[in-house]
Amino acid sequence: xxxxxxxxxxxxxxxxxxxxxxxxxxxxxxxxxxxxxxxxxxxxxxxxxxxxxxxxxxxxxxxxxxxxxxxxxxxxxxxxxxxxxxxxxxxxxxxxxxxxxxxxxxxxxxxxxxxxxxxxxxxxxxxxxxxxxxxxxxxxxxxxxxxxxxxxxxxxxxxxxxxxxxxxxxxxxxxxxxxxxxxxxxxxxxxxxxxxxxxxxxxxxxxxxxxxxxxxxxxxxxxxxxxxxxxxxxxxxxxxxxxxxxxxxxxxxxxxxxxxxxxxxxxxxxxxxxxxxxxxxxxxxxxxxxxxxxxxxxxxxxxxxxxxxxxxxxxxxxxxxxxxxxxxxxxxxxxxxxxxxxxxxxxxxxxxxxxxxxxxxxxxxxxxxxxxxxx
Numbered sequence: 063x064x065x066x067x068x069x070x071x072x073x074x075x076x077x078x079x080x081x082x083x084x085x086x087x088x089x090x091x092x093x094x095x096x097x098x099x100x101x102x103x104x105x106x107x108x109x110x111x112x113x114x115x116x117x118x119x120x121x122x123x124x125x126x127x128x129x130x131x132x133x134x135x136x137x138x139x140x141x142x143x144x145x146x147x148x149x150x151x152x153x154x155x156x157x158x159x160x161x162x163x164x165x166x167x168x169x170x171x172x173x174x175x176x177x178x179x180x181x182x183x184x185x186x187x188x189x190x191x192x193x194x195x196x197x198x199x200x201x202x203x204x205x206x207x208x209x210x211x212x213x214x215x216x217x218x219x220x221x222x223x224x225x226x227x228x229x230x231x232x233x234x235x236x237x238x239x240x241x242x243x244x245x246x247x248x249x250x251x252x253x254x255x256x257x258x259x260x261x262x263x264x265x266x267x268x269x270x271x272x273x274x275x276x277x278x279x280x281x282x283x284x285x286x287x288x289x290x291x292x293x294x295x296x297x298x299x300x301x302x303x304x305x306x307x308x309x310x311x312x313x314x315x316x317x318x319x320x321x322x323x324x325x326x327x328x329x330x331x332x333x334x335x336x337x338x339x340x341x342x343x344x345x346x347x348x349x350x351x352x353x354x355x356x357x358x359x360x361x362x363x364x365x366x367x368x369x370x371x372x373x374x375x376x377x378x379x380x381x382x383x384x385x386x387x388x389x390x391x392x393x394x395x396x397x398x399x400x401x402x403x404x405x406x407x408x409x410x411x412x413x414x415x416x417x418x419x420x421x422x423x424x425x426x427x428x429x430x431x432x433x434x435x436x437x
Contacts (some may be wrong), residue, residue, distance in 0.1 A: 068341040069110040071097055071121055076114035077396045078322030078406050083113070084329045086337050094120055104129075107241070109341055111297040112318045121317060129317075132291045136298075136314045139177050139223045145290055146311060155225035160205075163222065164198040171227040176205070182262040187227060228312065230305030234266055235280050236319040236328075236336060238297040240343045245284035247345060248319065248336045249328045250276050251362070253301070257421045260369045265419060266320070266362045267411070268327060270352040276304060277348075283309040297340060299325075323394060323406045324362045330391045330408040331360035361409040361416065363387075367398050368425035377431030378404040378424075386422065388415050 066088065072080050073094040092102075094117045104110045106126040112118060122133055135141050143155045157177070158166065166174075168188055174197075175185040184201045188194070201222075232253040240246050250273050251266035280302065299320045301312040319325030319336050328334045332355075334346050365383060367373055378398055384390055389410040398404035411419070 066341075067109075068337055069104065069108065070337065071110065071112045071117045073112070073114040073116045076116055076322060077401050078394065079113040079319075079325060081394050082323040082326040082330075082392065082406070082408075083337070084326065084335045086335055086341075088341050089337060097121065097124060100124075106294060109295050110317070111337070111340065113321075115315065115318070115321060118317060128293055129296055132293045132296060133316050135291070136316045137178060139175065139313065140221075142311075142314065143223070143225065149286060150310070153226055155223055158222050158224055160198070160202065160220050160222060163201060164195045166194045166224070168192070168224070172224050173227050174201075174222055174224045177221040177223055184222075185262065187259075188224075228303045228305070228310045230303035230310065232301065232303050232312070233272065233276050233280075234320060234324070235276070235284075235300040235302065236325050237280075237284060237300060238340050239284075239288055239291075239293050239295065241294055243288055243292070243294045245281055245288065246339070246343070247277060247280060247284075248334075248339050249325070249346075250280065251320070251324070251327070254416070254420055258369070258423055261364075261366045261422070261424065264364050264366065264422070265416065266324060266327070267359050267416060268331065268362075269359045270356050273348060273352070276302075276309075279304065279307065279309050283311070287311075287314075320362075322364065322403075323408075327360055327362040327408055331358075331410070359411045359413060359416065360391075361407075361411040361419075363407040363409055363419070364403050365405045365407065365427075366403045366424045367401075368423075368428045370425050371428035373399045375430060376428040379427050379429055380405065383427045386415075386419060388412055 068086065068089045069092055070089055071092050071094055098120045102124050104125055106128055112121055122130055135145055140157055169190055171187065171189045174188055176183065184204045186197060234251045234253055235247060236249040237245055237247045249268055251268045252272045253266050256262065256264045297317055297319055299315040299318055303310045303312060325336045328336060332351050339345060380395060387407065387409050390407055391410060392408040393405060395405040396403060
């Protein structure tokens with residue numbers, strides 16, 4: 063293996079990132095299956111990342127000790143909260159089993175989610191009025207459905223964490239720790255909440271406003287995190303909330319940028335390759351990036367399968383959906399019968415139309431199909 067190459071571990075389990083990946087000459091692709099059969103061990107100076115959460119467990123077996131320790135700490139949401147307790151001592155959290163959800167009671171607004179999770183699976187906001195019997199059934203059904211796509215090392219189906227609800231606006235930060243351990247931010251995206259919470263990851267918006275509001279405080283927070291992790295050459299997709307000018311972490315996804323192609327929004331909007339930034343230990347030039355684009359908003363959009371549209375009977379009407387958008391920069395369709403959505407879209411949008419988009423109900427874009435539609 064060559065020192066100055068970027069090794070990207072690919073997987074067919076989750077579409078989006080690989081399909082929209084910009085050409086990167088210094089990049090060497092290694093399939094999930096190929097790595098699993100090899101005796102490759104990446105040392106701490108070699109740059110490696112994954113395109114899908116599905117590959118994380120395999121990569122873990124081929125990492126240097128420092129990054130392996132960091133992945134283990136961050137992937138378990140309960141341990142993640144434990145390591146942050148010194149920074150956020152008042153934050154409350156606890157473990158529960160799936161069989162105990164039905165009898166659960168809370169006295170304040172909280173969040174319940176799998177100890178290991180992805181794609182927003184089985185994540186719910188609960189309070190004292192929640193019907194936990196009904197919630198238990200919903201979580202079990204959702205886990206059963208999504209566990210067909212993700213293995214247990216990525217999506218746990220038995221243990222949950224319940225934790226304090228964090229107020230504020232939600233953002234996602236694509237970043238990495240460089241060769242000296244310094245945090246470098248590649249993209250910042252505002253994550254609004256859709257009308258239908260089942261489509262929680264539907265849209266992420268990047269704008270100069272988001273960078274101006276979050277960049278400095280995110281940098282400070284990320285430095286604090288690496289005072290604990292002590293890693294180098296380490297990619298992360300960080301989910302945070304910002305409240306009264308303070309950063310509060312929701313979740314950190316390691317060894318990857320934003321999944322399902324989210325990391326490539328910056329390429330379709332600004333021509334910037336996140337993976338090249340990582341390999342070159344560089345950040346985007348923000349002044350250059352937003353020059354003459356100060357009012358632009360760029361949106362990454364996941365076209366979910368409708369919650370009430372069985373994929374063996376219904377197929378998406380993509381043309382109907384595209385009429386909802388201001389400008390499509392790139393469309394990447396998926397086979398809706400093999401994925402949890404039927405495609406991702408990279409858009410140039412307006413603030414006004416984003417409000418309309420967040421009200422989308424995907425069942426409205428599915429129609430009764432013949433067996434061959436959607437292939």
